[in-house]
Amino acid sequence: MRWKTDNLMGWGRALTREAEIARPERLSTLSETIQESPCPAIGNRRSYGDASTAAKAIDFTRLDRFISFDSETGLLEAEAGVTIADILNTFAPKGWMPAVMPGTGFATLGGCIAHDVHGKNHHLSGSFGQHVESLTLMGPEGGSQRISLKSKPKLFRATIGGLGQTGVIVSASIHLAKCPAGKMAVQERRMEDLDAFLEAFNSSRADYQVGWLDMSAKDIHLGRGILEEAHFSSGPFEPPREPRAVPFNAPGFAMSRPIVKAFNWAYTKRVPEAGRDVERPLHKFFFPLDNVHHWNRLYGKRGFHQFQCVLPDDEAPATLALMLEAVVASGLASPLSVLKRLGHGRGGMMSFPMEGFTLALDIVNKPSAKALLARLNELARNAGGRVYLAKDSSLEAGYVADMYPELDDFRAEVQKVDPSGVFETDLVQRLKIRGQA
Amino acid sequence: MSETWIILGATSAMARAFARKLAQNGANLLLAGRDMAELKRIAADCELRGATSASAVAFDARKPAKFEGIIEQATASGGSLNAAVFVGSMPEQSEIDADASLIDGVVQDSFTGAIRFLHTLAPHMEERESGTIVGVGSVAGDRGRVGNYVYGSAKAGFHTYLSGLRNRLARSGAHVVTVKPGFVDTSMTWGIEGMFLVASPDDVAESLIKAVKKKKNVVYTPWFWRYIMLIITHIPEFIFKKLSI
Missing domain, CATH: 3.40.462 (Vanillyl-alcohol Oxidase; Chain A, domain 3)
Structure with a gap:
């Protein structure tokens, strides 16, 4: 895999840094890249600060295929690089849409899961992660596992909103909602x-x-x-x-x-x-x-x-x-x-x-x-x-534990799947989210 | 009746973007290439985006024995028969300089394999008196340069073939579009220094769709490459031979 040296920044552009970025176009290249040099995955970089910056990162925007769709149940499986707008544009004409949409359609599926985003209907429909049925997670060695709330409740709950710390979200199954009108x-x-x-x-x-x-x-x-x-x-x-x-x-x-x-x-x-x-x-x-x-x-x-x-x-x-x-x-x-x-x-x-x-x-x-x-x-x-x-x-950094009461559980779960911290991002390091060690 | 498109080299970023646009128009797609696992993923994606059908077929520019089978599969569905050729390979010129035997592969991938396929396909298009071939060449084929003249010369041969085929098919109502992309943001150019005015595969695909609709003959994409190449091809040889652009 060729790595590109480029400036990496969040949408706010206040925090920027030089980084090595890989951008696999095939699934096989993704696992090779992880094996060669494990690092966090990033999407369309719509988070504002440094949640999507790191010394090395895998740009997921070319892994953006729909994999399957059940028109009876509305269950959509797609690669993590698809954008919310892409899902809306493709499925709204068929009467379906993401149940939760953030304020920008450029956000990727992987990003929406890793930040457990919310929309203008949060009081009714909850957060994005609550509509994720299951997902494929790639670990630091390039191996994948399929997880759901049922099969691996702790790892799943650490992955939803987990800032990419449990591994690379490769693809996910989400429940679309009915789209009654345009x-x-x-x-x-x-x-x-x-x-x-x-x-x-x-x-x-x-x-x-x-x-x-x-x-x-x-x-x-x-x-x-x-x-x-x-x-x-x-x-x-x-x-x-x-x-x-x-x-x-x-x-x-x-x-x-x-x-x-x-x-x-x-x-x-x-x-x-x-x-x-x-x-x-x-x-x-x-x-x-x-x-x-x-x-x-x-x-x-x-x-x-x-x-x-x-x-x-x-x-x-x-x-x-x-x-x-x-x-x-x-x-x-x-x-x-x-x-x-x-x-x-x-x-x-x-x-x-x-x-x-x-x-x-x-x-x-x-x-x-x-x-x-x-x-x-x-x-x-x-x-x-x-x-x-x-x-x-x-x-x-000291405020995080006050604000996020499940931080200790999160740390324990992340420690199990990524003991050497290869998926740490700048945000995670700045706020010491993985702990003091 | 929906159109049928054979896409050679369908795993490339440009081909993928083009196939998606065809899918949105309800085309039948035969996605041909070597990486079957990847082709199947692209096929599933195209079907969900509106393709009437999309299937993965094994194609290797260096194995012409399989060509007939693909064309047979394509002719099975009615409607117009079309093809888009995105194949080609470009090892570093320095690798070729160290091992001249690499040249055969480059020429087969970028030129002879592709045209042998098109030559087998052409009679079927003549018979149906319709259809379009999109041949993706390269601005590298407009003038041999020290950086990639083996690849460039293969693409130049491809351009010349497409021009001849256009001449032939024009008699029966079928059409050939020659496409010469400049720098496109794909895994081929990712991280290479000195890239400028890089176009997204999606923009290139959009210009291909337009070129097919308008029956363009030779298109540069993005358009300004026509003028960049106009300048480059007009530099006198006694100066050009000393440049390394």
Whole structure:
């Protein structure tokens, strides 16, 4: 296998490193590569921080074949490199779709499992890993085993959300959900402040929910934004148009305070005061940013951090207010932040979701970002919340055990299958997730 | 009636991308190559993506005895008969310089094996008075260069054959597209230094589908390689022989 020396970075581009990357196109080359030099697998690199960076990595994007599909039960087996959008585009016309879809269709099947991702329907459908029937896992010696929750409960639960630490996810069987229509009926409502927002979430009965926060609003407007509630409408599925692309890094001022403020003003005001009902094709609703390729370049060369946490219900209102205040005061605010309700569904030991509210926001990678991120991480921990490792670039290693109560079980299981730590990524090393040794 | 396509060298990244696009249009696919396990995976993938049928068949450019059987299998289904040729092999020129016997394999894989197959197929296309052959050559065939002139000369021979076959099949309503890709992001170019303007296999496949639809004769993909090669082929020999591009 030829290895390519290249810069490896997460989607946020704040953490980059030089790495040796192999990209097998055949299954036989994959096991040869692992035997030759075992290392973690990476997908489309849509995690934001350093979850998909390491000194050596196997790029899985060319192992992207569908293997089998049962049109009676909706059980799909595919190689881990297929993307969520590919599954949607291929199976929506037949009436099926991934039961859980993250905010980008570029995420791979393997990545969705390794981060146990969630979508806008988490309160109903749980996390991605809960729809995985079984999967093929390749160990450090290149041998494969098929595991399921039934056959190997501990290893399976360590693999779902397991950051690739139990081995290379080669392929997986997932239960698709029925896709009743190609369009979503979306109701958009303006939310005047944080309390109104949380209240609206708590009383919402919608299948799909997401909130967009205006991060330039202060004082009595703090937490202002738009709540989107959606359900399937009717009409056929339409494949997306060719996306536009951000061709190069935007200059530093592109995300400056006045521009962000103007953008937010326009974004909020496009929804009339009385709210509105719109129809959106599935792609536009589920993957709103995929329409612009390389949108991460808008943050310029220095990149950005994403912070996402979940906070338990009783602590959420007070802690969210503190977080928003800190972010607004910093002036590092991204244009849009996402607020969502999560249910209790989680598929693995290191899964992110817990019942409560989740906040996700982008922070421009300026020197002052460090202090803000530290403050946000601290607030999340003090509230008994959890920071999402798929997004993280700044957590304190000491916080991980507080946030992830099954960490010890996870460590024990990983130690059994990868005693020498060949699958460690930069994230895992930075946060000492495998332990101090 | 859906089209039938024979894809030679179907495990290559470009061929895979092309086969997927044909699958989405409901084609019957015969995926031919040496790695049967891999071909079966590609066939299953194509069927799930909409191919009317997709099967893996054993093909080795160096074993012409098997060619008839593949063509027979392809003619069994009705509709138009088409073929796309992605075969070829390119050992390092330095390896060839050390062992000239490697040349035979390169020429068989990239030229003589492919054209022997096409020559066996051509009468069937004439009989049906339809169908398209997509022959994937290379910009390396436009001018011999110190870095890969054995491969380049085999591809040049292939281009000349395709031009002749196009001339012949035009009389019966069948068509031949000659494709000259520049650098494509495949396992062949992965990690090699000095690559520039690298195209994705998916983009190349899309341009092939368009070329078939529009009955193009010779296409460079991506398109700008036509102009790069125009310059390269016009450098006077007394200068060119001193260059190492």
